[in-house]
Amino acid sequence: MKTAPFKTRVLTANRLSDGVSVWLGASGEWVLSIRDAFLARHDEAVSAIEAAGAQALADNRVVDVNVIEVEETPTGPRPYRLRERIRAEGPSIDYAPVASARVSQAA
């Protein structure tokens, strides 16, 4: 039986204090850009990030913890789901002008 090719995963959540989208980085810290996310490329790594997520939730550092699938591209990991791409890049619209600086920084 043919098994589906493994899809790289990253761990994402929202920071407890301000709700901002974060991803688990390679150093075990939560980072503000998906480009700095730790890429789980095999099952053991996925188990490890899942455990890290459960711990961070229990430690009340983050909420809404999820493992998501990403495509590895030259410009960094790109989530397959639009919802996760919008979380990573910010709203797809040009909203209030004061916001643009902060968003481009985060993305």
Add this chain to the structure above:
Amino acid sequence: MYRYDEFDHAFVAQRVSQFSDQVARRLKGEISEDAFKPLRLMNGVYLQLHAYMLRVAVPYGTLNSRQMHKLAHIARTYDRGYGHFTTRQNIQYNWPALKDMPAILEELAEVEMHAIQTSGNCIRNVTADHFAGAAADEVADPRPYAEILRQWSSVHPEFSFLPRKFKIAVTASERDRAAIQVHDIGLQLKKDGEGRLGFAVWIGGGQGRTPILAKKVNDFLPEADLLSYVTAIMRVYNLHGRRDNKYKARIKILVHETGVEKLSAEIEAEWMHLKDGELTLPEADIAAINAYFAPPALGARAEGWGELAAWKKSDPDFASWVGRNVAPHRHPDYGMVTISLKPIGGIPGDASADQMDAVARLAVEFGHDEIRVTHEQNLVLPHVALADLEPLYRALVAEGLATANAGLITDIIACPGLDYCALANARSIPVAQEISKRFGDAARQAEIGDLKIKISGCINACGHHHVGHIGILGVEKKGAELYQISLGGSGDENASIGQITGRGFEPDQVTDAIETIVDTYLALRTGAEETFIACYRRIGADPFKAALYGGEAQAA
């Protein structure tokens, strides 16, 4: 407008204090997310895609300038400089930090505002006709009754854990501007043959995944019986409403599954226990609440008639703004001004902090300090002298708030959609923006005439797509956005649920599809006097389907 009494002040202050303590304990890790989530939701705090969201109640959509300045201040200080006015006449902030919530709620309490019951399975903000207290066609101001319902329903112990959320809307005109037939309870204030006030009562309307129009259960409920009768409805719903399936828990499903006659009989039987009891509204209490809503003293300003005619003649842009955005006031020297939050290509319902401040200032200068939020995501100054329209217009132009499109094709309702909302499956705002740009030309919009487009990014239907003349629903199909179009919906006194045209459209095809629909209408209408909805009702869906899909319509 209503002013808090000592009880209200103490109650809101106590809630702010409780929630501040809960937030502090959450941030210290003393409360888990599972325990905290229902507490934050009771105070209007949601978690969205990018941040928390705070939904602030604007009771029956009425604000004064001090409150609007405060909303601007909050947008500037704790958010990213803007806010989003919603289809429930509320305002949402998209980026507040949890740690700032206590400070925000304290600031809101200073101006008699809060976020209580803007979430959860309770009675939500009672909405009302945005022209209440000013419209030429109303029998009385419906807001005192909305305020009575607000006071009665605030942390009502019996109705704080209903099967599902519960929305009440009140209007006082034959012409329904509050969409009462798509609410859990819709109330139309009216007079009987002897001039006494009472209500036509509708129940079981709603949108979401199962759109159903409300059924009338009482043609004339005397005003004194308002709370006893509504309590009877709530009791029957609370007892029999389904709790096994969240998608079947609204009262509309109970009405549908039980049948309106049987349910009316149950409500009537329950009411017999309550009628003429302690819930009967004393005349003095009704009068006391009414006094809060006493209309401003509107002096004669007859000079406005001549001036207005002259200004319109000299400035066609001003004339078209007056034509679209100013509606007749009960006082002939005044008008009701809609401030469009739908600039061409803009985000429906969004206002910057500077714009909010400007509206507040203009409300003081020209509008007797009254502001309304409409369920169509615009603002209203309900009492403006015709003689003040020209300077008001100039000031609005300077703030980017003078788009002359009230009720036109670019006056689009759109939910926040997948750009912000954790529930959404597809984006709404970019779809609205593209349609707005395509039809932005003033002459083209004027030619098309009255046409309501409403867009939701998921089946929950916050964007009211079921009652859009043209409704657009975003769904996710195979990981991509797809948009279903429906036609023939309406949220007014001739309410109807739109019918899906056929297969959905990809994001880059939606605006073309809307254009096809509009062109079909323009080609088939009897004349400019036949509106889109009237034309649709006359000719049906087939010509539109044929234009959209050609021979493949049936395949969908």
